[in-house]
Structures are given as C-alpha cells and as structure tokens.
Amino acid sequence: AQKVTQAQTEISVVEKEDVTLDCVYETRDTTYYLFWYKQPPSGELVFLIRRNSFDEQNEISGRYSWNFQKSTSSFNFTITASQVVDSAVYFCALSSTGNQFYFGTGTSLTVIP
C-alpha cells in the first residue's frame, strides 16, 4: 500500500525564520517518485520538486532545500529565510505506477510579517 503522512497540520513562523515541513512515506515498490507541491489560495497545485527512489542526493533551489532519506522513508522540505509569499498549503506526494499520485493531507504554512 502507498501512503504519505504529513504530521504537521499547520505551522506559523515569523518572516525570515527557517521552517521544515516533514513528510514520511510508505511503499513496497523499489522504484518510486516523491514530489512536493504548493497550493496557494487560488487552488492550483504548483510543482516544486520531484525525486526518484534511486537518487538520495539532497537538493537546493534558492531558499528551498529537500532532504531525502530512504532509511527513514522521509522527504523533508526546508524553506530558509521564509517570506510572506511562502504562505500556502504544501503537499508531499508519492507515485510509483506513473498514473496515480498519493498525496499527504498537507501542511498549511503561515508566514507572519
């Protein structure tokens, strides 16, 4: 069975603070893909990153960084020096079949100016 758990329902930080969003996944497949999406109030899901199960290299993109650890089945997302524009709901997702995403329940991030 495929499952994604985002234990943090809501997080509030003050602008310029760093924040980490946790994601834990479950799958029996050896080949799979992990994603992070951002959902602003407008509703669309905005793609942030994709990692495959064979690439455990951490990635940094500007203020965003991702830590993938297969040993703990985690794919955490850190925003450095948070900004008000980062306020949104963030979803972690898992896919191994190519035709279906399994999403977590999301973490609502509020950045207070």
Added chain:
Amino acid sequence: ETGVTQSPTHLIKTRGQQVTLRCSSQSGHNTVSWYQQALGQGPQFIFQYYREEENGRGNFPPRFSGLQFPNYSSELNVNALELDDSALYLCASSLFNREYGYTFGSGTRLTVV
C-alpha cells in the same frame, strides 16, 4: 504554451442532481487525471484517461465517470450527487506514463446542498 483550464470555477448543485466538469489539457499532453480534494484534505485520485480510455481508477463509485475527447480534453461526470461530493475537483494533464510533468488546473469548487 497554455496550461490546464477547468470550467466552471464554482458550482452549486442539489443532492441527487448530476454534474459535468470540464478540463482542457495543456498543449502537447495526451493524458488527463482527475482528483477530488475535500476541505482540509489532500487530493484523492479518481481516474486517469489516455487515448480516450480509462487508465486506472481510484476508490470511487461508478457514479463517477469520465470522458476524454480526441483533442485530449476531458469531462468528469458525477451522478446522484451526495453532500460528501462537495469538494475541489482538480484536473491534471501530462504525457502518458510520466510521473513528472503533471500540470494541474485551478479546479472546480463543487458545493452540494
């Protein structure tokens, strides 16, 4: 390059009625997936269409049905609406069997009263 467009944006229906939601896929994409996102939850996979045929289905009853047209646009039909069908319905287009490159629309907010 146009993105994914969905119509209508908002819709209010009465329990027991039928509804049709529409999705125009991104240029160059041949696969359309539909997701249901209840308030405060992550998106749940309904089904995917490729070459005008259903290519995978989530845990949704048969009263949820779909169509894909030769131009790759798609419809989601829901019969005998129930109050629990109230949700944001998201459409995503992609190339077949690619875990990446999904483009999501902004969704249709359906309210069943």
